[in-house]
């Protein structure tokens with residue numbers, strides 16, 4: 560009889576895992592308190608970031624810290640109370656961001672990123688969701704020549720080392736590609752082998768529908784406790800209890816409380832973010848996703864309108880929302896492009912699940928049998944869900960995984 564596997568968490572990561580395990584013949588139940596893809600995997604910028612070979616380190620040079628300290632920048636803000644509450648993981652994050660450690664982390668991270676488009680393609684082709692995908696990249700837009708030149712040097716290095724592809728776009732060409740951009744935009748890097756998604760939550764739902772079409776089950780329930788049960792696991796929820804041979808924890812930014820209960824010391828914290836949809840002014844839209852790099856926000860064309868997503872807010876997951884960062888981003892965006900009216904009464908808020916060394920945990924839980932971890936994908940969980948699904952499938956079936964998994968083990972801290 561097929562082994563029964565419970566996957567807890569139906570974001571991009573959990574749905575992709577459930578899809579892969581079911582495709583491999585396992586009997587799989589996917590559990591979430593909400594419908595698939597309604598939390599972090601719903602509200603992100605929807606980029607499948609083949610170019611994102613370098614994770615985001617903690618700012619370390621004094622000029623950068625000085626810039627961030629007044630708490631008014633658009634790309635990163637913090638709440639002092641949260642800095643104390645998360646002092647341990649943030650201290651670790653600071654240490655892993657030291658140049659030597661970070662130089663080791665980049666190729667490890669890039670080894671996962673390298674597979675992101677191919678692994679999404681396998682899933683959206685099977686799920687009939689190609690119509691949600693755009694394969695024409697996105698634009699990293701610059702306001703000053705010196706920053707543009709520095710970033711071009713790094714882009715060229717990453718092309719050489721990690722196979723990212725890009726084109727250097729001058730001001731005139733940029734105006735042809737995006738006629739709506741103002742004169743503040745002096746050039747761009749067009750990341751050409753990255754993709755984007757017009758409805759991120761819709762893509763997760765399409766993957767979940769295909770999982771069900773393949774014989775998988777989805778249950779909507781709030782998990783309350785997980786306990787080892789003989790060789791397997793027992794999961795209590797508000798809608799009843801589940802028993803399984805194996806359990807996969809894919810609860811994104813909600814993973815820390817489970818880890819604590821199970822006795823794991825994992826330095827995890829969240830970087831919150833917001834989004835708002837806008838009309839294009841006078842019906843104008845964008846042809847590409849646009850990042851205003853020196854300000855630190857993105858505007859991407861979505862089914863629901865132009866979606867503005869903010870950078871990082873270091874705060875605890877449940878603290879009340881603070882809309883100042885989004886308001887500042889909106890003001891900067893109105894200088895750059897023709898942003899019209901807001902389309903929602905209140906911004907969406909989500910939380911990127913981050914580990915101190917900027918890499919997710921993907922693999923067997925080192926203190927328990929038949930428990931698997933897949934969380935902590937930070938800024939690129941939407942990109943990396945399908946790759947993670949494939950890797951978990953290979954690991955659970957005892958196959959040689961697509962990439963070396965040592966950098967992603969749970970016992971590395």
Ligand SMILES: Cc1cc2nc3c(=O)[nH]c(=O)nc-3n(C[C@H](O)[C@H](O)[C@H](O)COP(=O)(O)OP(=O)(O)OC[C@H]3O[C@@H](n4cnc5c(N)ncnc54)[C@H](O)[C@@H]3O)c2cc1C
Nearest residue numbers: 568570572592599600603604606782811832939940941942
């Ligand atoms: C503003 C912003 C922009 C971003 N842009 C991008 C981007 O362009 N590209 C990219 O790759 N990534 C992006 N990200 C990051 C990406 O969204 C996340 O890394 C990713 O969505 C995490 O997926 P996940 O499946 O791990 O978590 P989630 O999508 O949060 O899924 C976790 C699930 O667990 C469920 N859950 C938790 N606890 C319980 C419980 N007790 N019982 C039942 N269910 C439970 C939740 O309901 C949720 O559905 C962005 C993030 C933000 C905030």
